[in-house]
Amino acid sequence: MVAALGLLTACDPSKDSIGMPGDSGLTSDQLTSGFAVKQYSDETYTTEAADGNYFTFTTSPSRVVTVYQLDDQGNRNVLVSGVANGKFKIVPKRGNPSEQTYYIETKDFNGNTISGSKTATVFVPSELDPVVRLLASDAYGSKTWTWGENIPWDNNGTIVLGSWGNFGYTPGSGDTFPNGIWWSCPAAELTGQLNHSDTGVATGEEDPKATMVFYDDGNIACFDAGGNQIRKGKYSVEGWDGSTRKEVNGTPWSLGTLKTTAGSILFPFKINGGGTKPESFEILKLTSDQLILSYADAGTGSWSEATFWSFVSSSDGEAMLTDFGTKEWTWGENIPWDNNGTIVLGSWGNFGYTPGSGDTFPNGIWWSCPAADLTGQLNHSDTGVATGEEDPNAYMSFDWATGNVKSYTAEGKEIRSGKFELKYDQNRQEVNGTPWNLGTLETDPGSILFPFKINGGGTKPASFQIIKLTNDQLILTYADEGTGSWSEATFWSFKKK
Numbered sequence: 001m002v003a004a005l006g007l008l009t010a011c012d013p014s015k016d017s018i019g020m021p022g023d024s025g026l027t028s029d030q031l032t033s034g035f036a037v038k039q040y041s042d043e044t045y046t047t048e049a050a051d052g053n054y055f056t057f058t059t060s061p062s063r064v065v066t067v068y069q070l071d072d073q074g075n076r077n078v079l080v081s082g083v084a085n086g087k088f089k090i091v092p093k094r095g096n097p098s099e100q101t102y103y104i105e106t107k108d109f110n111g112n113t114i115s116g117s118k119t120a121t122v123f124v125p126s127e128l129d130p131v132v133r134l135l136a137s138d139a140y141g142s143k144t145w146t147w148g149e150n151i152p153w154d155n156n157g158t159i160v161l162g163s164w165g166n167f168g169y170t171p172g173s174g175d176t177f178p179n180g181i182w183w184s185c186p187a188a189e190l191t192g193q194l195n196h197s198d199t200g201v202a203t204g205e206e207d208p209k210a211t212m213v214f215y216d217d218g219n220i221a222c223f224d225a226g227g228n229q230i231r232k233g234k235y236s237v238e239g240w241d242g243s244t245r246k247e248v249n250g251t252p253w254s255l256g257t258l259k260t261t262a263g264s265i266l267f268p269f270k271i272n273g274g275g276t277k278p279e280s281f282e283i284l285k286l287t288s289d290q291l292i293l294s295y296a297d298a299g300t301g302s303w304s305e306a307t308f309w310s311f312v313s314s315s316d317g318e319a320m321l322t323d324f325g326t327k328e329w330t331w332g333e334n335i336p337w338d339n340n341g342t343i344v345l346g347s348w349g350n351f352g353y354t355p356g357s358g359d360t361f362p363n364g365i366w367w368s369c370p371a372a373d374l375t376g377q378l379n380h381s382d383t384g385v386a387t388g389e390e391d392p393n394a395y396m397s398f399d400w401a402t403g404n405v406k407s408y409t410a411e412g413k414e415i416r417s418g419k420f421e422l423k424y425d426q427n428r429q430e431v432n433g434t435p436w437n438l439g440t441l442e443t444d445p446g447s448i449l450f451p452f453k454i455n456g457g458g459t460k461p462a463s464f465q466i467i468k469l470t471n472d473q474l475i476l477t478y479a480d481e482g483t484g485s486w487s488e489a490t491f492w493s494f495k496k497k
Contacts, residue, residue, distance in 0.1 A: 029116065031115070053089055059084045062085070066080070069090070090102065094126065135214045146311065147187035165271065166307055169304050190205070204223075212265055278295045292311075328395050331394065332347060349366070352364040371392040388409030394408065396494075398420060418446065418447030420441060424466065426438060436467075438466040439466050444462065472496045477492075478490045
């Protein structure tokens, strides 16, 4: 009986206890001290660096954790989750602090949440001037431009779209260019204009696929269609604020001045200039996807001869989507559907998936719904309730700095929000044997306007294929993985607000 009494006494939890893994005694300090990291300068995790952006981590004792950061609004940006050892990256946008705080979170044996924070020094590039962001990209370190065959010239009733030519200088405000065009030459015909060059010899820049690359360190290089370098130089920009035009000959004309070492841009010759290669160009237009330059000798009067160059870029997806700030998009009612002989222009609908190259979209359209008619399509939503996004003036915003995407009613009331990540490639990726999408737009489900798969029972995709992205237009599609050609898919069309 005494022995039995002793056994009963030993079971009193106030006298004795048995420790268990993950016990509720875990503290924040213990969590963070047991979280060990190494930093690397490269995404292959091969070169250690004290300010590396790429992290490996281990936990001791081993415990499953979530690692995240907080944005300015207190929203979580989860870096890694559900593992005890792994990898994550912290790559701040330009101009952000190099000291970055991240948070570690786990649960103890009783299900209590334990969290702690750590600070790391990471590499952050210096902030670029706004004009360099547009010329050379804030996202990729360089930006590729090619000939823009978009300057119209009326050749006796036939409209020719060219890239280089002459015009009457300052025929009015720079906003009205290409008013005043005398002659416009397509890039492929520049081989017939070598009398304007300094050598009279073709270099390969006289090709619609020749390229010009601006780098964010102030270098510029030109390449032929095969990628062989033709020449290189330096550039800088003066007098740019993005909106105010410098007055020339009594009219608001240039947005700033692009200065280069002589011969740095594609076909860098003044027209009828005996091979003259200007070093100072007036910027008439600069957006995320278009650059128009002009040159005239100092003192050139209105309507006297001047030279223009037109270039376009499709390489800078981040700039086109966000303007490296906060950019707003609304419904683009431009996808045509033939409704028994009546053409309906819609914004959302279905089509036969991959009916050909993505360049041919909207080929294959089955049905296209104008935004104002989306209130009749709530059977495709997850609630069946209108939110205000079913309005032609509803809009969504993409914030470059925070990675947030938010949808709003026409009156500006927030509908929903989430995170986005752009995985852009200017070369189309092959799907079902055809070049189809320009990468993907990844979002938290439900973040974009009317984010529903058609006939999907309220499904809100988290990954959209990019069919078109310019400064002014965004077209997305979605189809379940493995969807075959001409099977049902969903599209969304938006335009810059």
